[in-house]
Amino acid sequence: MSFRIIGTGRAHPEYVLTNDKLSEFLDTDDEWITTRTGISTRYIATDETLTGIGTLAGKRAIEKAGIKPTDLDLIICSTIRAEYACPSMACLVQREIGADCPAYDINAACTGFLYALEMADAFIASGKAQNVLVICAELMSRHLDWADRATCVLFGDGAGAAVLQKGDGLKSIRVTAKGDDELLVVGNPFCDSPFYTGPERAPEVYMNGGEVFKFAVGAILKDVRHVMKQAGVKQEDVKMMVPHQANDRIIDFARQKLGFREDQVASGIDHWGNTSSASIPLLLDELIEEGRIKTGDLLVMTAFGGGLTTGACVIEL
Amino acid sequence: MVFEKIAQLVADACDMDVKEVTKETSFEDMELDSLDVIEVVMAIEEEFKINLETGDDLKTVGDLVKLVETKTGA
Ligand SMILES: CC(C)(COP(=O)(O)OP(=O)(O)OC[C@H]1O[C@@H](n2cnc3c(N)ncnc32)[C@H](O)[C@@H]1OP(=O)(O)O)[C@@H](O)C(=O)NCCC(=O)NCCS
Numbered sequence: 001m002s003f004r005i006i007g008t009g010r011a012h013p014e015y016v017l018t019n020d021k022l023s024e025f026l027d028t029d030d031e032w033i034t035t036r037t038g039i040s041t042r043y044i045a046t047d048e049t050l051t052g053i054g055t056l057a058g059k060r061a062i063e064k065a066g067i068k069p070t071d072l073d074l075i076i077c078s079t080i081r082a083e084y085a086c087p088s089m090a091c092l093v094q095r096e097i098g099a100d101c102p103a104y105d106i107n108a109a110c111t112g113f114l115y116a117l118e119m120a121d122a123f124i125a126s127g128k129a130q131n132v133l134v135i136c137a138e139l140m141s142r143h144l145d146w147a148d149r150a151t152c153v154l155f156g157d158g159a160g161a162a163v164l165q166k167g168d169g170l171k172s173i174r175v176t177a178k179g180d181d182e183l184l185v186v187g188n189p190f191c192d193s194p195f196y197t198g199p200e201r202a203p204e205v206y207m208n209g210g211e212v213f214k215f216a217v218g219a220i221l222k223d224v225r226h227v228m229k230q231a232g233v234k235q236e237d238v239k240m241m242v243p244h245q246a247n248d249r250i251i252d253f254a255r256q257k258l259g260f261r262e263d264q265v266a267s268g269i270d271h272w273g274n275t276s277s278a279s280i281p282l283l284l285d286e287l288i289e290e291g292r293i294k295t296g297d298l299l300v301m302t303a304f305g306g307g308l309t310t311g312a313c314v315i316e317l
Numbered sequence: 318m319v320f321e322k323i324a325q326l327v328a329d330a331c332d333m334d335v336k337e338v339t340k341e342t343s344f345e346d347m348e349l350d351s352l353d354v355i356e357v358v359m360a361i362e363e364e365f366k367i368n369l370e371t372g373d374d375l376k377t378v379g380d381l382v383k384l385v386e387t388k389t390g391a
Contacts, residue, residue: 036352211370213355214362249352 002125003132004167005317006067009060010282011053012158012272013045013139019153026149033153038248042156042273044141050083050159054137055096057159057282061133062097065163072163073129075103076119078112078136078277080186080306081143093135109184110244110305111175112136112277113160117313118175120164135161136277143186144205151205154246156273160281168316171231171298174223175311183208183215184306213250219304220254223312228300231314235259237298238314240287244303245269245279266292276305293317319365319389320382326360327378340379357381365389 018041019030033039045053054077062069075090082089082105090103108115116134123129137159144152187204220243228234241260243251248269255265268283275282280301287293295317302312320340328335331347344354358369361381367388375381 035350210351210355213352214359217359253356 002121002166002168002170003164004169005162005284005315006165006167007061007063007065007163008281008285008288009057009062009064009161010159010278010285011056011060012043012282013048013053015044015046016041017044017156022149022153026147026153028149028153036247036249037154038267038269039154039156039273040270042271042275043158045139045157048139048157050079050137050139051089051092051096053139053157053159054079054089054135054161055093057137057161057285058093058097058133058135061135061161061163061285065131065165067131067163067165069097069099072099072101072131072133074101074120074123074132075099076116076132076134077103077105078108078116078134079105079138080107080109080112080140080276081188089137090135099133108175108177108277108305108309108311109307110246110274110276110279111303111307111309111311112305113280114173114301114303114311114313115175115309117164117170118173118311121170121173124164124166130166132164133161134164134281135159136281138276138278140274140276148205150209151207154274156275158272158275158278158282160275160278160283160285162281162284171233171314171316172227173311173313174226174230176219176223176309178308180308183211183308186306213247215308216246216250216304217254217257219308219310220250220302220312221257223310224254224258224300224302227312227314233298233314235264238264238300239297240264240266240293241300241302242266242280242283242287243301244305245272245283246274246304277303279303288317319385320378322364323361323378323381323385326364327357327381330357330360338378340382341377343377344375361385
């Protein structure tokens with residue numbers, strides 16, 4: 001197929017929020033959070049900006065890729081909410097890193113990285129682009145209801161990026177969508193239009209945890225089996241599965257069903273929390289840095305999220 | 318029939334002898350937390366080819382049996 005990943009990068013805010021700190025203002029405790037989710041700490045933005053951490057992750061990826069910002073043909077940013085409704089995050093990043101290519105944002109919630117890869121695949125395969133920068137950046141802390149213990153303990157802030165270059169790393173990919181606004185909703189700030197006559201709707205985060213759990217496990221099983229079959233690879237060929245980091249319990253349940261060993265599945269949720277679309281690329285960067293995956297290794301990535309969206313791919317690093 | 322199948326799935330989930338599972342057995346006694354119960358529910362959905370809502374208050378094996386019986390009209 002079309003591209004290889006030639007560089008990755010990550011960035012996060014400085015402040016580390018612990019479970020104990022959360023229990024100071026919420027009726028929760030470290031034990032509940034770690035046993036139900038696997039999360040111990042997460043980074044939370046104080047004065048950092050989305051563009052700031054996204055740009056940093058992007059710059060690091062470009063540096064490792066060894067290309068110049070002006071070599072980029074396209075910048076795709078994935079975020080559930082950029083700093084402004086307009087301009088897009090991608091345009092601001094383009095300025096900050098000194099690129100001169102087209103740039104835009106996409107929103108596929110936690111599946112954003114897979115959606116961006118699918119898009120980059122189309123651009124590169126068609127010859128429209130040679131080098132594509134994908135940045136997934138999320139400040140989930142700015143969209144949460146900090147009084148709702150059932151949701152706010154789950155998320156964290158961070159950014160991950162990857163430079164994709166024409167090549168044959170990608171073996172198979174698929175993304176899916178099934179419109180739904182009942183299982184998982186993150187509301188928007190409300191504009192006070194004097195003409196508005198609809199129902200009052202406060203900004204909200206709503207999640208049906210149990211149903212999302214089922215949806216997530218089902219999505220991983222279906223998508224991973226699909227892309228592995230498409231690529232003609234078996235469990236033992238795969239160096240590592242890199243799943244969206246929403247909950248260790250989801251990942252472990254799916255892992256057992258898929259027949260992967262524990263050491264074949266990447267996990268970083270303990271110190272990241274759920275960083276939405278950023279979770280896969282920032283974990284990739286961490287794994288590469290730690291030497292746990294390297295060029296030539298076969299990876300399976302899988303994600304699911306609001307939309308409802310899902311996606312998976314098989315890729316050789 | 319419904320009970321026997323569910324008892325087996327519950328026994329599998331917590332590595333216990335199926336003979337020890339009764340309708341009164343509670344998930345708390347078996348040290349299954351709410352996410353373990355969701356996993357059991359998913360296994361039941363697969364076994365009976367039905368969709369269950371996890372929102373219901375499920376405390377015992379009997380609760381699961383009742384839920385499945387209403388769903389399947391058994
Ligand atoms: C969120 C999640 C961990 C909750 O687990 P759960 O087993 O479904 O938990 P429930 O909502 O049934 O709550 C169980 C109990 O814990 C309580 N609880 C919820 N959050 C809590 C917290 N942070 N601390 C302590 N107790 C908490 C609930 O109030 C409930 O108590 P009750 O039985 O007395 O009413 C789990 O559903 C999950 O991870 N779902 C998938 C979420 C996800 O992946 N989202 C992102 C998609 S991209």
